[in-house]
Structures are given as structure tokens and as C-alpha cells.
Amino acid sequence: MVNWAQLYDWNSDVDRVPKLLDRVEREDDGEAWAELGRRLILEHDLVSPAGIAALPRLVRLAPGSAEARHLAGEIMERAAGHHGADDLLAASVDAIAEFGILLDRHLASRPADYVVTFRALLAVREQYHWANVLGDFTDDFYDLPCPHCATQVTIAIGEYGRYSAIRDWNQGDVERRDLRPTPIEKLSGIGRWMHETVSRDRQVVLAEGR
Structure with missing residues (x-):
């Protein structure tokens, strides 16, 4: 059971986040989602203790709500930072595993928000x-x-070229060298998993970015 009285958001409040969660559970309220984002995420860098506490409820909403899915993903991306709620994060292991299954299923549908979803996964x-x-x-x-x-x-990877260089303020890119992709058969660990996932989902540009 979450003790919201001890969990501050980025506005230094302890009671607003659960009320906002109740509100978005009742209806898809754009203003409530925007306020939740401001209270849970600080300038896209850190997550508040209330954000970690909100994660399981956001995961429950995620199958039917892109806003919940995206906000839960942003929270997870910052979960390794300092938030003072490691115990709540550990207690959310089942919800996080459920979220991973949901995200993978969403990726397989090749959605418009593929990269955002892939980062969350x-x-x-x-x-x-x-x-x-x-x-x-x-x-x-x-x-x-x-x-x-x-x-x-x-390291530059894009439509303008794929190369490494030393960036000089006056001269631009110097000592430019073309990149050589790693052969697929030599990929291992997270690199192999990333390539296999984006290849499964026919994300050609991401797959070739190896």
C-alpha cells in the first residue's frame, strides 16, 4: 500500500498526484495528463518519488492509453537516477514485467511512436x-x-552520412572516417537483441544503425 503522505512530487506536494491518477482513470483528461507529467518528471531528467509510486497505476492504464504508456516509459527511462524510492521500484517488479510485455506487443504492431516505445522497453x-x-x-x-x-x-549516423570525426569549432569535422557496420553474426548481448527486435518489426533504418 502506497503511503502518498510521504511521497513528494516536483511541486513539493504529497496529495495532488493520487487525485490526478483518480481523474485520468475516470476519463481521458488532457489537462490532468499534462499536470501529471510536470509533477512526476523534472525537465525530462529526473523522476520524483511520486512518479515511482505512480508507475503500477500507469501500467494498468497503459493498454488503453497512449498517455499512460508514454509517461510510464519516461519514468522507467529515469529509474536509474536519484529518486529516493528504490523500495517502491523494487516492489513494482511485477508491474514493470507486465509493462515490458505490453511494450513489446506494441512494437510488433509497428506504431508511429516506435522509437519512443523501443526506448521505454x-x-x-x-x-x-x-x-x-x-x-x-x-x-x-x-x-x-x-x-x-x-x-x-x-559519431554521426544519419541521412547525411555515417562517420566518425574530431569536431573542430572553426574547421568543422576533421579526421573524418567512414563507419563500418558490425556484421550481424558478430553481434551479441543487448546489441543482438536490439537488432533482432527492430528487424522483426521491419524498422530498416534502426536495424542498419548497428
Whole structure:
């Protein structure tokens, strides 16, 4: 049983979130959904303790509500951050597993919100890094250190090209090198699962982003 009196949202309130959840359970209220988002998610970076507590109820609504599905996904993407509600997250393991089944089923229908749903499923699988950085590979940039010399390198994957480069403020991309995709048979772990999932769902651009 959730003790809402101890669970603050980002407005420092303890009683508003359960009332809003009651409201969206009764009817699809756009204003209530918008307010829930503001109270549960802080500038798309952190989730409030009330957000973790709300997760099971959002999962119950998710089969019939895109708003519930998206908000639950945003909460899961931030579940590895500091929220002070690890006990509630652990107690939600069954709801999270149910959410994962729902998300996978939704992906198989090849929906318009495929990437958003895929990121949520990655978070359910505790792949929080990919859940927060994965784009749609049409205009994506990833900055990371070179594994050999630690130089900051920009990885570009999109319609304009797929390459690595050192980004210079004045000269633009220098030391540009074309990327070589990893052969499918050499993929393993989460990389293989990601490729198999998007290939199953005929998401060609995502599949080729390997």
C-alpha cells in the first residue's frame, strides 16, 4: 500500500498526484495528463518519488492509453537516477514485467511512436544508457572518447552520412572516417537483441544503425 503522505512530487506536494491518477482513470483528461507529467518528471531528467509510486497505476492504464504508456516509459527511462524510492521500484517488479510485455506487443504492431516505445522497453530491460541516448538514426550525433587515445570523437549516423570525426569549432569535422557496420553474426548481448527486435518489426533504418 502506497503511503502518498510521504511521497513528494516536483511541486513539493504529497496529495495532488493520487487525485490526478483518480481523474485520468475516470476519463481521458488532457489537462490532468499534462499536470501529471510536470509533477512526476523534472525537465525530462529526473523522476520524483511520486512518479515511482505512480508507475503500477500507469501500467494498468497503459493498454488503453497512449498517455499512460508514454509517461510510464519516461519514468522507467529515469529509474536509474536519484529518486529516493528504490523500495517502491523494487516492489513494482511485477508491474514493470507486465509493462515490458505490453511494450513489446506494441512494437510488433509497428506504431508511429516506435522509437519512443523501443526506448521505454530498453529501460524496462535496465538498459538505461541506450534508453536515454538512442535516436532514430536520421540525424544523430554521439560524442564519446576514442578507446585508444581518449580524444573526444563525434559519431554521426544519419541521412547525411555515417562517420566518425574530431569536431573542430572553426574547421568543422576533421579526421573524418567512414563507419563500418558490425556484421550481424558478430553481434551479441543487448546489441543482438536490439537488432533482432527492430528487424522483426521491419524498422530498416534502426536495424542498419548497428
